[in-house]
Amino acid sequence: MELTKNHLDDAVCPVARTAAIISGKWTLLIIRDLASGLKRFHQLERSLCGISPKTLSERLRSLEEEGIVIRQTYAEVPPRVEYSLTEKGQDLVSVIDCMRSYGKRWLCQDKPASERG
Amino acid sequence: MELTKNHLDDAVCPVARTAAIISGKWTLLIIRDLASGLKRFHQLERSLCGISPKTLSERLRSLEEEGIVIRQTYAEVPPRVEYSLTEKGQDLVSVIDCMRSYGKRWLCQDKPASERG
DNA sequence: CGGTATCCACATAGATACTG
DNA sequence: CAGTATCTATGTGGATACCG
Numbered sequence: 001m002e003l004t005k006n007h008l009d010d011a012v013c014p015v016a017r018t019a020a021i022i023s024g025k026w027t028l029l030i031i032r033d034l035a036s037g038l039k040r041f042h043q044l045e046r047s048l049c050g051i052s053p054k055t056l057s058e059r060l061r062s063l064e065e066e067g068i069v070i071r072q073t074y075a076e077v078p079p080r081v082e083y084s085l086t087e088k089g090q091d092l093v094s095v096i097d098c099m100r101s102y103g104k105r106w107l108c109q110d111k112p113a114s115e116r117g
Numbered sequence: 118m119e120l121t122k123n124h125l126d127d128a129v130c131p132v133a134r135t136a137a138i139i140s141g142k143w144t145l146l147i148i149r150d151l152a153s154g155l156k157r158f159h160q161l162e163r164s165l166c167g168i169s170p171k172t173l174s175e176r177l178r179s180l181e182e183e184g185i186v187i188r189q190t191y192a193e194v195p196p197r198v199e200y201s202l203t204e205k206g207q208d209l210v211s212v213i214d215c216m217r218s219y220g221k222r223w224l225c226q227d228k229p230a231s232e233r234g
Numbered sequence: 235c236g237g238t239a240t241c242c243a244c245a246t247a248g249a250t251a252c253t254g
Numbered sequence: 255c256a257g258t259a260t261c262t263a264t265g266t267g268g269a270t271a272c273c274g
Contacts, residue, residue: 014220019145028136078235088223098215103131158256195255
């Protein structure tokens with residue numbers, strides 16, 4: 001993986017740049033979950049059933065660094081941390097919607113779109 | 118990676134299913150290249166500057182198995198093999214277009230969309 | 235609760251050389 | 255030209271335990 005580093009970093013291709021961001025096993029699913037609104041760490045951990053806390057933490061940090069996700073902490077006991085999407089992140093939801101549409105047409109039906117009218 | 122195997126294979130979520138297909142370092146870029154029409158192996162190898170023949174071969178086989186890509190061979194000397202998109206593959210281009218649009222808005226400009234009118 | 239630390243497994247991809 | 259074979263590198267993620 002590591003789509004960013006090698007040669008694609010210099011690439012001007014917007015497809016390659018977007019691919020570099022949304023690649024990675026959980027990234028798209030985290031954004032999908034945050035699309036419906038602000039979530040806490042443990043909420044994400046459950047809805048992404050199977051993800052390890054380490055991986056979730058890493059993905060969230062990366063997304064934060066890329067300006068996709070906002071991390072809001074509250075000095076409470078017990079501690080509370082809320083994750084949400086930035087404008088840049090919200091806009092990524094359009095890509096996810098596009099994927100959802102494709103998935104419904106080709107991957108979650110037994111007939112191709114052309115036969116479903 | 119291997120987004121397909123573990124738990125997501127059973128997932129009904131069309132986003133997860135689409136993610137499983139387009140994940141992988143080169144997949145989206147191969148489809149991007151084939152979107153503009155039929156290509157030969159060496160053409161792809163050059164336009165995906167840096168990809169190893171082994172990796173390209175593997176990705177193309179996978180895409181063929183998933184019904185995204187068609188492999189057409191000609192019994193000529195020297196041998197000729199042409200790759201193109203199936204209808205299912207062509208439709209994926211809508212997702213790529215969506216990514217391109219996002220990339221232009223957020224990743225290939227120095228100003229956010231809201232400031233560009 | 236919301237993580238981090240550590241160690242480990244595995245898939246994916248690169249380099250290089252070679253073949254029908 | 256269009257690959258395959260082999261061997262290696264590394265990233266990416268999982269398991270588990272523990273910490274503020």
